Amino acid sequence: MNNDEIxxxxxxxxxxxxxERRGKIISFLCIALxxxxxxxxxxxxxxxxxxTFVGTKVTLWNFLSKTAWAPGTxxxxxxxxxxxxPMITGSFGVTLLSALLATPFAIGAAVYMTEISxxxxxxxxxxxxxxxxxxxxxxxxxxGLSVVVPFIRNTFGGTGFGILAxxxxxxxxxxxxxxxxxxxxxxxxxxxxxxASLALGATRWQTIYxxxxxxxxxxxxxxxxxxxxxxxxxxxxxxxxxxxxxxxxKNLISPASTLTSVLTSGIGNTVMGSLENNALWTLALLxxxxxxxxxxxxxxxxxxxxxx
Amino acid sequence: xxxxxxxxFIRELSADAELxxxxxxxxxxxxDKEAVHGVSLPFERYKITSLIGPSGSGKSTFLRSLNRMNxxxxxxxxxxQINYRxxxxxSPDIDVYEMRRRIGMVFQRPNPFAKSIYDxxxxxxxxxxxxxxxTLDELVExxxxxxxxxxxxxxxxxxxxxxxSGGQQQRLCIARAIAMQPDVLxxxxxxxxLDPISTAAVEETMLKLKEHYTxxxxxxxxxxxxxxxxxxxxxxxxxxxxxxxxRRIFTRPKITATDDYVSxxxx
Amino acid sequence: MNAKTADKIATGTLRAIAGIIVLILASLLGYILLxxxxxxxxxxxxxxxxxxxxxxxxxxxxFNSLYLxxxxxxxxxxxAMGAGIYLAEYAKPSWQTDFVRTAIEILSSLPSVxxxxxxxxxxxxQFKMGFSILSGALALTLFNLPxxxxxxxxxxxxxxxxQREAGLALGLSRWETVLxxxxxxxxxxxxxxLVLGAGRVFGEAAxxxxxAGQSAPALDFTNWNPASISSPISPFRPAETLAVHIWKINSxxxxxxxxxxxxxxxxxxxxxxxxxxxxxxxxxxxxxxxxTAS
Numbered sequence: 001m002n003n004d005e006i007x008x009x010x011x012x013x014x015x016x017x018x019x020e021r022r023g024k025i026i027s028f029l030c031i032a033l034x035x036x037x038x039x040x041x042x043x044x045x046x047x048x049x050x051x052t053f054v055g056t057k058v059t060l061w062n063f064l065s066k067t068a069w070a071p072g073t074x075x076x077x078x079x080x081x082x083x084x085x086p087m088i089t090g091s092f093g094v095t096l097l098s099a100l101l102a103t104p105f106a107i108g109a110a111v112y113m114t115e116i117s118x119x120x121x122x123x124x125x126x127x128x129x130x131x132x133x134x135x136x137x138x139x140x141x142x143x144g145l146s147v148v149v150p151f152i153r154n155t156f157g158g159t160g161f162g163i164l165a166x167x168x169x170x171x172x173x174x175x176x177x178x179x180x181x182x183x184x185x186x187x188x189x190x191x192x193x194x195x196a197s198l199a200l201g202a203t204r205w206q207t208i209y210x211x212x213x214x215x216x217x218x219x220x221x222x223x224x225x226x227x228x229x230x231x232x233x234x235x236x237x238x239x240x241x242x243x244x245x246x247x248x249x250k251n252l253i254s255p256a257s258t259l260t261s262v263l264t265s266g267i268g269n270t271v272m273g274s275l276e277n278n279a280l281w282t283l284a285l286l287x288x289x290x291x292x293x294x295x296x297x298x299x300x301x302x303x304x305x306x307x308x
Numbered sequence: 309x310x311x312x313x314x315x316x317f318i319r320e321l322s323a324d325a326e327l328x329x330x331x332x333x334x335x336x337x338x339x340d341k342e343a344v345h346g347v348s349l350p351f352e353r354y355k356i357t358s359l360i361g362p363s364g365s366g367k368s369t370f371l372r373s374l375n376r377m378n379x380x381x382x383x384x385x386x387x388x389q390i391n392y393r394x395x396x397x398x399s400p401d402i403d404v405y406e407m408r409r410r411i412g413m414v415f416q417r418p419n420p421f422a423k424s425i426y427d428x429x430x431x432x433x434x435x436x437x438x439x440x441x442x443t444l445d446e447l448v449e450x451x452x453x454x455x456x457x458x459x460x461x462x463x464x465x466x467x468x469x470x471x472x473s474g475g476q477q478q479r480l481c482i483a484r485a486i487a488m489q490p491d492v493l494x495x496x497x498x499x500x501x502l503d504p505i506s507t508a509a510v511e512e513t514m515l516k517l518k519e520h521y522t523x524x525x526x527x528x529x530x531x532x533x534x535x536x537x538x539x540x541x542x543x544x545x546x547x548x549x550x551x552x553x554x555r556r557i558f559t560r561p562k563i564t565a566t567d568d569y570v571s572x573x574x575x
Numbered sequence: 576m577n578a579k580t581a582d583k584i585a586t587g588t589l590r591a592i593a594g595i596i597v598l599i600l601a602s603l604l605g606y607i608l609l610x611x612x613x614x615x616x617x618x619x620x621x622x623x624x625x626x627x628x629x630x631x632x633x634x635x636x637x638f639n640s641l642y643l644x645x646x647x648x649x650x651x652x653x654x655a656m657g658a659g660i661y662l663a664e665y666a667k668p669s670w671q672t673d674f675v676r677t678a679i680e681i682l683s684s685l686p687s688v689x690x691x692x693x694x695x696x697x698x699x700x701q702f703k704m705g706f707s708i709l710s711g712a713l714a715l716t717l718f719n720l721p722x723x724x725x726x727x728x729x730x731x732x733x734x735x736x737x738q739r740e741a742g743l744a745l746g747l748s749r750w751e752t753v754l755x756x757x758x759x760x761x762x763x764x765x766x767x768x769l770v771l772g773a774g775r776v777f778g779e780a781a782x783x784x785x786x787a788g789q790s791a792p793a794l795d796f797t798n799w800n801p802a803s804i805s806s807p808i809s810p811f812r813p814a815e816t817l818a819v820h821i822w823k824i825n826s827x828x829x830x831x832x833x834x835x836x837x838x839x840x841x842x843x844x845x846x847x848x849x850x851x852x853x854x855x856x857x858x859x860x861x862x863x864x865x866x867t868a869s
Contacts (some may be wrong), residue, residue: 003393009406010395015436016405016748023750024665030657031675034720038678041685041693041717048696066723085681108592116589125593127636128600134771134848135603138821139841143603145825153817172599179596205582226684233686235781236822260781267692267785267828272700284692291685295677380743382667382757409746419737422760422866431755432745474746 025260049285142239185219198287218305361543418477420469455483475506611842659727682719711787728763767859774851788813
């Protein structure tokens with residue numbers, strides 16, 4: 001190449017420059033599509049969900065606080081019977097109880113794996129946790145239905161369906177999530193903290209309890225919130241064992257329902273655009289907002305932890 | 309130790325020296341921080357110029373701005389001129405990709421691709437449209453000979469580049485760079501990650517390469533600079549304080565800071 | 576109680592907890608496999624299901640699951656690749672990038688039933704695709720995209736920056752460098768992520784109930800016209816998958832052998848998911864060896 005050719009090549013757009021431009025545009029479009037999808041999900045569900053309250057006698061407060069859920073019927077004063085409190089109670093009930101049950105197990109297993117026997121943990125516990133994550137939720141539901149429900153029926157009486165059965169199923173489902181996040185949190189605690197504590201004469205247990213767990217608290221909390229988010233949003237496994245009665249739960253073994261269980265069994269049986277159908281979309285909106293709230297909670301814990 | 313940064317000596321090259329590339333008041337900024345403060349240096353064709361100086365003196369940053377590799381760092385900005393064949397390479401009109409084909413670079417750590425030796429060399433030429441098998445074969449041989457690696461690998465061209473030793477990998481990277489037939493070869497401490505024997509091999513390669521290429525090399529190794537380069541530029545605190553023929557820099561530097569550095573008083 | 580005794584008790588308790596978790600998995604797997612595997616036969620795996628009578632198989636559902644998985648991966652992998660490349664290579668640290676990351680995080684934490692309902696609104700109703708494989712595949716894409724994108728981004732970031740510099744210094748664009756240097760090197764991580772994602776998609780039911788539908792019309796395996804509703808490769812036919820089938824027969828099934836069919840189907844589902852898991856590990860290691868081999 002002579003000098004002029006080189007100069008011309010240097011000052012015109014090369015094939016690589018064009019490819020780079022194209023690549024940037026293509027990859028940007030992909031990411032834009034995801035962001036648009038997220039917005040679309042919120043927008044579409046919100047529009048349907050809010051329609052319940054537009055031009056009807058249903059108020060947000062009634063929707064959240066009334067206990068009678070009988071779409072299609074109205075009470076004495078002509079207000080549709082759309083009280084979602086039983087489902088809200090059911091959802092929060094199974095979520096909190098399963099998280100309460102899973103937390104000690106998760107922390108115990110994580111401590112065992114990181115502090116007591118890393119070798120055994122790495123070899124056996126880690127694959128076990130990975131496999132538990134991989135089991136599809138309908139399988140959990142099926143086992144709940146064929147093992148947990150009869151077990152509760154035989155032990156405590158009643159039908160066996162209810163919050164307790166849902167709690168047990170969700171406990172196993174969220175356990176791996178909470179455990180693996182707790183493990184990461186414990187692993188992130190610097191080695192020197194443990195060494196400093198042990199050097200001061202603390203026993204291993206004192207070190208774990210007073211030093212390791214304390215400094216890993218934000219990470220463990222994040223794991224628990226993630227587990228709760230999963231429990232709150234789980235649909236089929238819960239729907240299969242909770243009994244699907246839109247009633248205020250009297251106790252842990254009476255048939256109940258959650259937001260997700262009413263949604264899965266209801267959407268197909270109502271006419272689009274009807275009040276009954278819109279009310280279901282309001283439940284879906286509620287689910288979305290809760291999932292957002294769990295996200296914010298995780299962020300908030302993250303920021304708090306980072307500030308310390 | 310603090311040195312007066314106003315105290316500089318930049319030797320003018322003789323009028324008949326042919327320049328491959330030169331800079332004019334080149335400044336590099338990272339965000340608000342100015343890392344290189346207005347460096348103007350000439351690089352003579354078919355010569356080796358060493359850039360020496362303590363860590364953080366801006367010599368690597370300067371080198372990486374010559375083929376605009378700093379463009380890839382978020383928040384970086386370069387002002388001033390890079391003169392090459394009557395063009396300013398720092399101008400936005402320049403196609404950086406075409407430019408980098410003319411100004412090749414070898415990095416501190418050998419970074420061969422996870423491909424065979426043969427593919428490491430032919431990868432870029434093929435991307436730019438060279439598909440003739442015989443041409444590519446010849447290119448592989450001449451490039452590997454140029455990098456003094458041919459005899460060691462000629463029977464294993466289709467083995468993974470990762471199977472080579474560190475020194476061989478670095479020479480493969482040199483071969484990969486010269487396969488593009490650039491005018492200028494930038495080398496960023498090319499031997500710092502290598503053992504003495506590999507270092508000697510790479511140095512020998514460079515002395516051979518200067519018959520066809522202009523080489524600019526950043527090095528921390530004073531003996532290396534003294535052994536191989538024709539010119540040496542001493543960088544300190546983002547400035548070039550002294551530029552001269554290598555033998556002068558190492559025997560009779562004009563500036564105290566250079567003298568202290570090359571005699572090992574700091575750095 | 577002195578500190579030493581406390582230490583011993585604590586260690587014992589922890590050991591017990593770890594043991595219980597292993598026991599839970601063992602009994603879960605044991606239960607499903609012991610009850611399910613005896614149900615599995617060639618007939619069970621290939622014959623259509625029966626709505627009212629005993630002796631139904633899962634042939635069509637199994638085929639539907641695999642076909643839906645294939646379609647969902649074909650749609651989601653290129654998108655996740657593009658998005659992952661953008662995040663790993665082009666996104667500069669800024670509030671816009673943070674915003675995009677937040678959106679992806681939110682999408683990944685959305686309950687899958689909500690994703691399914693959105694798919695029902697948009698694909699089934701709005702775009703008039705009806706209950707179809709296509710609607711299901713698109714819903715699964717939404718479900719799969721965020722995790723896949725993050726996985727690809729992580730895999731790309733694992734590749735050292737020096738490889739990118741090498742490409743750029745030769746005059747290649749970032750795009751060419753990523754496509755031809757970085758992605759091949761990140762392939763082990765990407766592949767194991769894809770396979771794990773495939774396992775997740777294969778077992779998903781909630782996102783499909785109202786998109787791919789809950790019915791499995793008979794298929795004519797000699798009909799390869801994609802526009803025909805009885806053709807197995809038609810993306811426009813409703814398609815109950817294996818996971819949906821398990822849910823369906825357990826919540827409203829009236830087959831006399833519902834429990835046996837569910838156990839068999841669950842066993843198949845778990846075996847496939849386990850296979851995906853092992854495949855992910857094996858392929859990842861194998862490819863890694865091959866790419867870095869001497």
